[in-house]
Amino acid sequence: MSRLTLISHHLCPYVQRAAIALREKGVPFERVNIDLTDKPDWFLQISPLGKVPLLRIEDEEGGEAILFESSVICEYLEETQVGAALHPADPLSRARHRGWMEFGSSVLSDLWGYETATDVEQLEAKRKTLIAKFTTLEGALADGPYFSGSSFSLVDAVFAPIFRYFDVFDRLGDSGIFAGLERVRRWRSALGERRSVKDAVGEDYPRRLMEFLNKHKSILLGLPAAA
Missing domain, CATH: 1.20.1050.10 (Glutathione S-transferase Yfyf (Class Pi); Chain A, domain 2)
Structure with missing residues (x-):
């Protein structure tokens, strides 16, 4: 099972979308909040737009992928995770x-x-x-x-x-x-x-x-x- 980390901010409504989708799917994940007024270097290196949310996906072989944009993250979760469907089938x-x-x-x-x-x-x-x-x-x-x-x-x-x-x-x-x-x-x-x-x-x-x-x-x- 992949390890998922949601790079976040305390107030961001776009982050909340992804967090809600993760919880609705029943997927374990870690949440890491950052200060958007003082963005850490490691965050800027992995965020193409310098924005949250990011979803870090680490597989069992040590590989890593980064997803950005809340809609992309939510669609990925819908397509890859079991649990209640969050999109209509039609x-x-x-x-x-x-x-x-x-x-x-x-x-x-x-x-x-x-x-x-x-x-x-x-x-x-x-x-x-x-x-x-x-x-x-x-x-x-x-x-x-x-x-x-x-x-x-x-x-x-x-x-x-x-x-x-x-x-x-x-x-x-x-x-x-x-x-x-x-x-x-x-x-x-x-x-x-x-x-x-x-x-x-x-x-x-x-x-x-x-x-x-x-x-x-x-x-x-x-x-x-x-x-």
Whole structure:
């Protein structure tokens, strides 16, 4: 059996995707967190883009391979590891799921702008963009509890880290982003209860995210609702 090491960062949502997939597959792995503001030399030597996650795969003969990009890592795990299927068997449904995974990446891009906004106008613009994205998702969701029904999939692994941000943001006030989106709200709740999702971050995740907001002088911390 190959030895798997997930090169990680405490907050990275892309790392969380891979960690969730590994746990859903029941695959033993080691997790090594690095400081992205002071990247070690050994990491830069094996990471073509200088980003996490990386999956180091070491075989019994001493060979080693490095995978980068969360979607590639998740697809590799789906193709090589036993355990519950995380993609639909039907090619058309599988392709559709891959499209929604990319949609999740676009939500993360908007979410970055939302959490790092330093003025009210910028925050409101990103808030409206996020509302539009989640409204689109509301129309795409099945009856639940997960993206396409009763089976947990890689689409769920992509969106669980997105919803986790709001577990912290909600403490600062109600953004109204999920208002009226009952399917999205139920989906968020179901993902938050999943063991693989809970275990994808450390107990210090909320503190670290608050430190991130402080570092970036996020307007979220200065709103009246945060008092």
